[in-house]
Amino acid sequence: MISLPPSERDLHAYIDHQLSESDRRLLETYLSSHPQLAAQVQAWQQDAQQLRAALGGALQQPVNPNLDPTLIRQRLKRQSRRHLASAALLLIALGVGGLSGWQAREMTLASAPLPMTDALQAYRLFAQQGVLPADLEVRGNGAMQAWLDRYFTQAERLPDLREAGFQAVSGRLLSTDQGPAAMVLYEDQGGHRISFYIRPPGPKNYLLPRGSRSDGELQADYWSDSGYNYAMVSPSGSAVAQRLQDTQKF
């Protein structure tokens, strides 16, 4: 039970709906006859309301696939397995002795991620598994380019793949541990998909020499300019990849 005049704590508890029903009525009656105090309470209520409105937008961020609990669980499992494997490898190496022990150490240290793994990961998630809706859906490069330019300044232009029969159809914003990224998906008449991926080179400014690698059924062509890293991901060895090779030089 609160006492009157109300303490400041009671006023806040009132604002936060943490008073009992009878206390609330008691306080409301008191406030109705004390306009100055009522105004102060109202100002606090208004602040709270405005804060709710202002922070409402922050609930609508583009989805970050790195935060998916299922993926995190898998990653944790993989990490602990890798640690176990490293430990086992070191143990064996110690048994064999000096020089080879050093080699084993090198081997365990060399497991740094391969270039543009995130681009491949994004392709698998969005182009193959089709999880989550796109942030932008368009036909053609124009609108897509404008959208991309809002987030990436002085980035390379989107490749024009019309000759190979591909059109940009959807764009997604992602965040990665290297910084914000975007993936633009191209599609042809037959529903084949190719992605263009862009992100900053990260805090260590890790720029890539032009190259390509295949990872499972996918191929990634990657390169950098002075501001960003890029990758094109396509199904490897397919007629699509071949058509792309013929019409396009990355």
Place this chain on the structure above:
Amino acid sequence: MNDIDEQLREIIPRLRRFALSLSRQPSSADDLVQASLERALSSWGEKRPEGDLRAWLFAILYRQFLDAHRRSRRYARMLEFFTGRDDAQPSVERSVVAQSTLEAFDRLPAEQRALLLWVSVEGLSYKEVATILDVPTGTVMSRLSRARQALRQLSDGEITSPSLRILK
């Protein structure tokens, strides 16, 4: 497992918002959320208390934030962030007014931001907040009162709310 993941997925946007209000940068905010989820998932069985999952995750995230902040100033220069946080505002006139409350909010110290978000925006009870901060409920109330006054002071003059006067 799937059931838990489903619950987590619903809370993640709230965690991201909280992290964003603490770190003020989308990319480091997401790092914070990721680290917190990893922490939560790897200590699930032993630590997870009965009660509100959201409050427990807020507590983990807040502690991670403080730790990271103390450990190094790396956070300050970590990763550039998106050039504009322009999208998704509810409506024009509302956001004009709210924008300045937001600016005032952004100038408050981290603990006051956390308090106001938990209580005013997320609607946690004083008791839940007391558990998160590991202080008595009375302390939560007096800190909250200070936070509200600070916010009011900072946004005073910026907000032109219609003032009612009783005319005799």
